[in-house]
Amino acid sequence: MLPLIQREVVERKGWIGEEEFLNMIALAQAAPGLIAVNSAIFIGWRVGGWRGVAGAVLGAVLPSFLIILAIAMVFAQWKEQPAVEAVFKGIRPAVVALIAAPLVKMARAAKISWGTLIIPITAALLIWLGHVNPIWVILATIIITLIVVDIAERRRR
Numbered sequence: 631m632l633p634l635i636q637r638e639v640v641e642r643k644g645w646i647g648e649e650e651f652l653n654m655i656a657l658a659q660a661a662p663g664l665i666a667v668n669s670a671i672f673i674g675w676r677v678g679g680w681r682g683v684a685g686a687v688l689g690a691v692l693p694s695f696l697i698i699l700a701i702a703m704v705f706a707q708w709k710e711q712p713a714v715e716a717v718f719k720g721i722r723p724a725v726v727a728l729i730a731a732p733l734v735k736m737a738r739a740a741k742i743s744w745g746t747l748i749i750p751i752t753a754a755l756l757i758w759l760g761h762v763n764p765i766w767v768i769l770a771t772i773i774i775t776l777i778v779v780d781i782a783e784r785r786r787r
Contacts, residue, residue, distance in 0.1 A: 631666040631690070633732035639673050646676060648739050655736070666690045 632655065639645045646654065658668035667690055674686030708714045753771065756762040 632669075633728070633735075635666070635669055635673070636732065636736075645673060652736060652740050666694075 636651055640648055640651045654669060654672045655665070658665045658672065661668045667687055670686035670690035671683050674682035674684070676682070678685065705714070749771065753767045756767050757764050
């Protein structure tokens, strides 16, 4: 949903800028709930207040819900068919591409470099291979970031 949201609200409609979109995504990810719904709340509020929130949330949730409901009803009848299994295996690479393309675009807009990639790679490895609880990784990242920012500000003074 993120590339669709970005294309519509930043590029086509111009309701928010690229930097504000990235900040909104960060907040939407930090808040509990679905990122598409959290984004819809933020954008809906910016565009139309409470009515905008209601319309944006319905617009974000209802179509997906209805489509998934229809697919589930059909899939339940045909899930054992080899052709259906083959189709789902074929869809997997397309899903990866749909996720990777906007990720690269947002990384460029956020000015992420190979040096800053160390943080998410380290976090993923700690969680995956080190079996560290993600909460501890998040807390450690927050603390380390605060320390680094504090040191950088002291050097500037």
